[in-house]
Amino acid sequence: MSIPVLRARWLTATFVNWSFRPESVQALLPDELVVDEYEGAAWVGFTPFVMADVRFPGLPAAVPGLPSFAETNLRTYVRRRDGRDGLWFLSIAVACPVMLAARAVGVPYSPGGLGVRADGDSVSYAGSRWTDRASYRLVVRPGDPIEPTERDVWLTSRWRAYTRRLGMIWATPVEHEPWPLADAAVDVLEQTLTGTAGLPAPLGEPVVHFSEGVRHVRIGPSTPCAAGPGPGSS
Template sequence: MVAHGAEQRVRLPALRAGWLTQTFVHWPFRPEAVQALLPEELVVDTYDGAAWVGLTPFVMADVRLPGVPAALPGLPTFAETNLRTYVRYRDGRDGLWFLSIEVAFLPMLAARAIGAPYNPGTLSVSTDGDTVSYSGTRGNGDASYRLIVRRGDPIEPTERDVWLTSRWRAYTRRLGTLWETPVEHEPWPLAHATLDLLEETLTTAAGLEEAPLGEPVVHFSKGVRQVRLGLSTPRIPWRVRQPS
């Protein structure tokens, strides 16, 4: 089972922020198709027999170092969009694997040091009543997206809703080392959402060229404001002990 609330306290955060105006668009895929995009240390996680890939545009708000108050004027706020899937490490710990991350704030590219697949680009998020519009184009022009949703009433999350939206660590890989980054925040306040428009080439750019198994599942969230991203740590490879 996946926990609705954070599985661990991040007592020494590396970064604090808010994740606001977030939409989750999830498609089911054959597990084999998604597994082919993962490093050998990770196994694709499944729900109802399918692997799920999520397109999640949002606003990264009031990004700051630990100890800096959120009310300080001039803190960076910018758009970000993730293409992600769900995985488990060899010890069973579940988490996120990012197929790509689009961002409109160049300092975030520093996370490439641990393998986070950040791509600089031009991104926008705008709201008009209950309609939220997202768009983005990767800096090198090889991927883009445009998404318009109508947000609806709040929902009480089902088991599948929690499984699709609640993960408390991310895995990345750089130079043969797998890294784990913990995250802590309040549970997502979820709402119904309806797709008015979706055009995207992020999935094919990530190497996922086959069609999904079904229609997308869509959620909207006004967001969470107390996000604590922990220090990334390397996972020590498991080794099979030889009999003496």
């Protein structure tokens, strides 16, 4: 990565991933991207977390970053036709209006009322987007730390995000330490995000992980991707 444009901490994260038929997800992607499959399925992740200490690089430690705020994304796992993998965000709700500036490079941020609360042995997330009233409520009980499987890593560790702007695909690189993952039991899961995005019912129950977070996030500049081979090219 070149010099990052932002640094942050991503804390109190829960990963809820459902499997779908690949064609159901492919229909929601731009032509330049294809579904990245795991064991023959496409996956869509619902990920609420807390953004903390968002700051420009080079600021002295004495200068505070933005106040902590909640963010929730609905994302899927994709590849460019040159094989480079990454995330495609179907939606992102955020409780900090400043972050809406990222719309300039196509990041689909929407303002909303969001909250994250720890209560005893459970963590509760709730939110509603102001633009279309899509909403969610999630209560999980984090369990013991796990040694991530290949699928766990595949679902949680991606190092670039793709967006579309001005008729082009843009890539934004991300670096951070590996997510420390734990099992998580779901007490409550209610959401309208997937239906609002145009997805059918998933193929089965979700795969759920909890993480206390990563504390050394570096987000690089977004750059346009060179045009690659079109659909159907080998």
